[in-house]
Amino acid sequence: MPLQTRVPAEVKRRFDAAADLRGISLSRYLEELIDLDPLAPPRDSRPLQQEGSIEQISA
Incomplete structure (x- = not known):
């Protein structure tokens, strides 16, 4: 059962x-x-890297 909550503004x-x-x-x-996140489960498939991704910015 999904849990929904409000994110603080x-x-x-x-x-x-x-x-x-x-961007x-x-x-x-x-x-x-x-x-x-090293504890997050891996994705089955990873989308193509987009320009401006966090990995590109931090590299």
């Missing part, structure tokens, strides 16, 4: 701002973050 603003700075959507930003 300040947290959402911070994530939106971080995604905007990278990517909030959804893409969250996908990039989960890819960096």
